[in-house]
Amino acid sequence: MSLTRIAIVNITGYIGAEVARLLCRHPNVKIVSVTGRSEAGKRLGNVMPHLSQIDLTIEAAPGEADLVFSALPHKASAEAIIPLVGKGIKVIDLSADFRLKQAEQYQQWYDHAHPAPGLLEKAVYGIPELHRADVTKAQLVANPGCYPTGAILALAPAVKAGIIKRDIIVDSKSGVSGAGRTPSLTTHFPEVNENVSAYSMDGHRHLPEIVQELQALQPKETLMITFQPHLIPMTRGILSSCYASLVEGKIAVSRQGVAELRQVYRDFYEGETFVKVVDAPPQTKQAWGSNLCLIHPTIDLRTGRLIVISCIDNLIKGGAGQAIQNMNLMLGFPETTGLEALPVYP
Numbered sequence: 001m002s003l004t005r006i007a008i009v010n011i012t013g014y015i016g017a018e019v020a021r022l023l024c025r026h027p028n029v030k031i032v033s034v035t036g037r038s039e040a041g042k043r044l045g046n047v048m049p050h051l052s053q054i055d056l057t058i059e060a061a062p063g064e065a066d067l068v069f070s071a072l073p074h075k076a077s078a079e080a081i082i083p084l085v086g087k088g089i090k091v092i093d094l095s096a097d098f099r100l101k102q103a104e105q106y107q108q109w110y111d112h113a114h115p116a117p118g119l120l121e122k123a124v125y126g127i128p129e130l131h132r133a134d135v136t137k138a139q140l141v142a143n144p145g146c147y148p149t150g151a152i153l154a155l156a157p158a159v160k161a162g163i164i165k166r167d168i169i170v171d172s173k174s175g176v177s178g179a180g181r182t183p184s185l186t187t188h189f190p191e192v193n194e195n196v197s198a199y200s201m202d203g204h205r206h207l208p209e210i211v212q213e214l215q216a217l218q219p220k221e222t223l224m225i226t227f228q229p230h231l232i233p234m235t236r237g238i239l240s241s242c243y244a245s246l247v248e249g250k251i252a253v254s255r256q257g258v259a260e261l262r263q264v265y266r267d268f269y270e271g272e273t274f275v276k277v278v279d280a281p282p283q284t285k286q287a288w289g290s291n292l293c294l295i296h297p298t299i300d301l302r303t304g305r306l307i308v309i310s311c312i313d314n315l316i317k318g319g320a321g322q323a324i325q326n327m328n329l330m331l332g333f334p335e336t337t338g339l340e341a342l343p344v345y346p
């Protein structure tokens with residue numbers, strides 16, 4: 001059987017490197033080209049020793065491939081992708097450049113006009129659990145952000161079922177790899193270690209994605225979502241705590257109601273390999289190194305409020321793993337291929 005040729009644009013970042021690491025074990029594809037602006041001309045194994053079994057030299061531009069992953073920062077990613085899409089090549093963009101459907105939101109949230117608004121409609125927002133049929137047919141997949149993946153999966157069943165009121169709070173904590181490999185004072189070890197901080201209190205760039213996807217599940221009412229990210233001293237993982245008041249008369253505020261709520265979630269995710277509804281609050285280490293999203297919905301019986309905790313590995317289900325899940329769908333492979341690894345413990 002011939003292997004599908006894969007190119008990874010920007011192997012020198014955390015996400016590009018993670019796509020490569022996971023694809024090394026994929027039986028149906030072969031990485032044929034990797035790029036990296038600052039390391040072009042060097043052997044991949046010298047730049048990223050953990051990837052030395054991939055026998056390639058880093059290039060300045062991607063070589064010929066059947067499917068391209070772009071793990072560039074936003075704006076640079078769109079510039080690299082637009083010509084590839086024009087040539088009919090399948091592309092999975094891990095940046096934010098094709099996630100939002102309304103072009104004007106790029107000016108508002110990313111400080112630049114979108115370079116190809118016509119492609120926004122063509123791009124499929126790649127959460128397979130919500131958009132599997134569209135991903136399967138897509139040429140261009142916009143892989144979701146890490147925070148939005150955890151938040152959307154945590155809230156989608158409740159929003160869709162109409163059991164919560166429109167005021168929703170998503171409080172998320174992320175490990176430092178979420179900020180990427182480029183060093184900065186904020187991510188410097190003495191600043192992060194033994195420290196927890198809130199940031200982007202005027203509105204984080206991932207908010208419009210969360211709103212876009214949840215609003216589409218409940219178009220009758222305008223959702224009011226507060227999303228507050230925090231940085232915590234760990235390498236990988238995102239834990240999101242989500243809160244909303246229950247609509248009266250739908251789910252009882254009782255132990256029986258908690259069981260009904262959990263059934264709503266189990267029904268929503270029935271048959272999903274990577275989303276697990278769990279009976280105890282999950283911890284980031286339970287998803288670490290895997291493509292899992294662990295979700296624990298419950299009710300605060302004193303206030304009648306829904307509480308949902310979700311955990312993902314930001315680099316896998318929040319990035320590279322979900323991108324490979326999308327790739328499998330786009331190429332007609334079993335969705336779980338290459339993503340079977342269990343979480344790493346301890």
Ligand SMILES: NC(=O)c1ccc[n+]([C@@H]2O[C@H](COP(=O)([O-])OP(=O)(O)OC[C@H]3O[C@@H](n4cnc5c(N)ncnc54)[C@H](OP(=O)(O)O)[C@@H]3O)[C@@H](O)[C@H]2O)c1
Binds near residue numbers: 038
């Ligand atoms: N980190 C996560 O958890 C996560 C999760 C989901 C999605 N994402 C998205 O995935 C993409 C990559 O994220 P990352 O965390 O891997 O980033 P990263 O580790 O910070 O990678 C950034 C690298 O991109 C290269 N770069 C920067 N500007 C460039 C430009 N204009 N043209 C070409 N290369 C440029 C630089 O490498 P050189 O010095 O070699 O040029 C830089 O080291 C981003 O769009 C990010 O939003 C990240």
